[in-house]
Amino acid sequence: MTTQIDLAWGAAPSQHYETIAARFRPLFAEIAKGAVDRELQRRLPVEEIAQLKQAGLGAVRLPEAEGGLGxxxxDFFALLIDLSEADSNITQALRGHFGFAEDLVNKPQGLDRARWAxxxxxxxxxxxxxxxxxxxxQEGFSTRLSLRDGKLVVNGEKFYTTGSLLADWIDIGATGLNGESVTFQVRRDDPGVEIIDDWDGFGQTLTASGTTRFTNAEVDPADVVIDENKFRYGAAFYQTVHLATLAGIGRAIATETARAVAERRRHYTNAAGPRSSQDPQVLQIVGRLRSNAYAAGAIVLQVxxxxxxxHEAHLASDEAAEEKANAIAEIETSQALTVVTSLILEASTLLFDALGASSTRKPLALDRHWRNARTLSSHNPRIYKDRIVGDYAVNGTPPPYQWRIGLSPAAAGEAKAS
Incomplete structure (x- = not known):
């Protein structure tokens, strides 16, 4: 069995990880084989995600006693790096589910947890x-719960509904009956649910991240939870999924570039060697790509x-320890974000210096790495992270745990006035 150490990516987080990874690596390899074709044909990874579901990827964080992999x-983020090397679209498409599952493993035992587990x-x-x-x-959702014929229903429209077209359920944030922020789930194929594959971003094109509309879609009252009650390290968790995806893209860049250099026969008359594989300047670039990927992966596992x-502090029910651990997790994630982003964006550009003009041909789809990395890096603007870290270091200001995007109260007032 080939391990992370054999591949020179460093030791796995645990011996248990190698057991888990052995279950998925053959499937990841098959997914990688079709990644370029899916990109060129814009074919959503429906079959691939179905296979991952059957293999248990969606329950990887669930304890073994509840039917998961424990x-x-x-371990989980190391596995996401592996998956993202195969196809980063799939990791991004499953990001919402992974957050939903993480919230579940933080819930106390009871009927709600048992049902979803x-x-x-x-x-x-x-x-x-x-x-x-x-x-x-920014202050609330226009998507709202209401009562209709004595039943709880949801109405509204969402965008960036990543992965919902490929899922069984949709996790929704909305305004509750009393104006509070709530979250709940509806089935993807329920009446009143319409999902449109209209995502038009230049990256992560196969994640079905477009529009979802809800028209009197029925909601089970038992599924409605106050938003503030979701797991506290959620912002850091979701961002670390992005970081793991970027690290996987970095590995794909390094692996694909090394393979292309080894196979390349054409070379320049002014080069430093007869072939790319014997050219020290080209080899230096390939080495830089691997180093960037290695560093990114190591940083992700540290976060x-x-x-x-x-997570452990939450399970221990020590409120003070949990508060401190949440703040540190958010800070470590923020410290990692700008560095990992820069490493992978640099790698996604440098790869073309190793391969020449022919590497820009569309059938190779090497541009997908920059497009995907650039799109992921724009989800949570890195320009704010260094400021947040600096404010914590200098002034002890705790980082924000949750944040939203939308019109500020002042901007919303201007919009109403106009």
Missing amino acids: ATLP ARLARGEIAGNAWTEIGNAS AKALERA
């Missing part, structure tokens, strides 16, 4: 429907340890 957070153990997954565009407010401490 992965720690470092059974669904995840069966292979069911959840997409997400949180972000609203246009004149959406994953901080998230694991936050």
Whole structure:
């Protein structure tokens, strides 16, 4: 069995990880074989995600006693790096589910947890429907719960509903009956649910991240939860999924570039060697790509340890320890974000210096790495992270745990006035 150490990516987080990874690596390899064709044909990874569901990827964090694989957070994020090397679109498409599952493993034992644990153990997954565009407010959702004929229903429209078209359930953020922020789930194929594959971003093109509309879609009152009650390290968790995806893109860049250099026969008369594989300047670039990927992966696994401490503090019911662990996890994630982003964006550009003009041909789809990395890096603007870290270091200011995008109260007032 080939391990991470054999591949020179460093030791795995645990011996248990190698057991978990052995279950998925053959499937990841098959997914990687079709990644370029899916990109060129714009074919959503429907079959690939179905296979991952059947293999238990959606329940990897669920304890074994509840039908999962019992992965720690470092194990989990190491697995996401592997998956993202195969196809980063799939990791991004499943990001909403992974957050939903993480919230579940932080819930106390009871009927609600048992019901959803059974669904995840069966292979069911959840997409997400949180972000609203246009004149959406930072202070609340225009998507709302209401009563209709004595039943609870949801009405509204969401965008960036990543993975929902490929999921069984949709996890929704909305305004509750009393004006509070709530979250709940509806089935993807329920009446009143319409998902449109209109994502037009230049990256992560196969994640079905477009529009979802809800028209009197029925909601089970038992599924409605106050938003503030979701797991506290959620912002750091979701961002670390992005970081793991970027690290996987870095590995794909390094591997694909090394393979292309080894196979390349044409070379320049002014080069430093007869072939690319014997050219020290080209080899230097390939080495830089691997180093960037190695560093990114190591950073992600270090951040994953901080998230694991936050999770353990929550389970220990030590409020002070949990508060401190959450703050540290958020800071470590923010410290990692700008560095990992820069490493992978640099690698996605440098790869073309190793391969020449022919590497820009569309059938090779090497541009997907920059497009995907650039798109991921824009989800949570890195320009704010260094400021947040600096404010914590200098002034002890705690980082924000949750944040939303939309019109500020002042901007919303201007929009109403106009």
